[in-house]
Amino acid sequence: MKLVYFAWVRERVGKAEEELAPPPSVKTVAELVTWLRGRGEEYAHAFEHPKSVRAAIDKSHVKPDAAIAGAREIAFFPPMTGG
Amino acid sequence: MMQTTVRLQREDFDAAAEQRALTYGRTDVGAVVTFTGICRGAESGEPIAALTLEHYPGMAEEEISRHVEEAKSRWPLLGVSVIHRYGRIEPGENIVLVVTTSSHREAAFSAAEFLMDYLKTRAPFWKQVESAQGTTWVDAKAVDDKAADRWAEPKSKPGNQAAE
Numbered sequence: 001m002k003l004v005y006f007a008w009v010r011e012r013v014g015k016a017e018e019e020l021a022p023p024p025s026v027k028t029v030a031e032l033v034t035w036l037r038g039r040g041e042e043y044a045h046a047f048e049h050p051k052s053v054r055a056a057i058d059k060s061h062v063k064p065d066a067a068i069a070g071a072r073e074i075a076f077f078p079p080m081t082g083g
Numbered sequence: 084m085m086q087t088t089v090r091l092q093r094e095d096f097d098a099a100a101e102q103r104a105l106t107y108g109r110t111d112v113g114a115v116v117t118f119t120g121i122c123r124g125a126e127s128g129e130p131i132a133a134l135t136l137e138h139y140p141g142m143a144e145e146e147i148s149r150h151v152e153e154a155k156s157r158w159p160l161l162g163v164s165v166i167h168r169y170g171r172i173e174p175g176e177n178i179v180l181v182v183t184t185s186s187h188r189e190a191a192f193s194a195a196e197f198l199m200d201y202l203k204t205r206a207p208f209w210k211q212v213e214s215a216q217g218t219t220w221v222d223a224k225a226v227d228d229k230a231a232d233r234w235a236e237p238k239s240k241p242g243n244q245a246a247e
Binding site: 007056059061075078081082 | 120136137138139141142143145146167178179199202203204205206207208209210211220221222223224227
């Protein structure tokens with residue numbers, strides 16, 4: 001699946017997007033965050049406060065318990081500050 | 084005839100022209116509300132050089148359109164235009180435009196406020212401040228979340244509906 005990052009999540013991870021294949025045991029957004037945090041310091045830093053990172057699956061907002069099965073694109077970003 | 088426009092763009096917009104586009108030649112419109120959000124020259128008392136707005140292409144349009152549809156289902160609107168800029172914006176420049184038209188003012192006022200409150204908290208945009216101290220990301224404000232929360236649909240209570 002494609003992961004995309006925005007704002008300070010993008011800066012901390014050090015890239016705007018990447019293709020990753022998490023193991024089948026990773027079933028929800030929250031589990032994906034935990035798995036990402038184990039991938040290296042930059043991810044641990046980006047997701048150090050999981051509650052301050054929001055997620056979207058295929059361009060719709062989702063909660064941490066959302067299932068990731070079938071997702072083409074998962075985005076992580078800080079709380080929005082538009083308008 | 085319902086007119087709807089949702090646009091994301093780097094360039095500036097002309098609020099008066101957008102308003103005219105929703106009212107010109109129509110006699111059913113009795114109220115137009117035009118809100119323009121402008122880049123301030125100071126953030127938390129500190130002067131700023133510019134804001135840079137990052138957005139999630141694709142999702143930003145979809146999310147705004149979803150809320151425009153929601154506004155149209157909640158109020159008897161005749162037209163809605165939302166334009167949100169991205170990229171580098173200097174103090175005094177436009178950031179966002181919401182125009183709503185209706186036969187009567189209540190719907191136009193409420194829908195414009197609803198759309199702005201949701202844009203602040205749900206549309207995937209992030210503001211970065213550029214100042215003499217460097218660049219920092221703007222923190223989301225609890226007051227904006229509260230403003231958006233007040234539009235949450237009340238849980239339907241059959242008893243109340245029967246009383247209406």
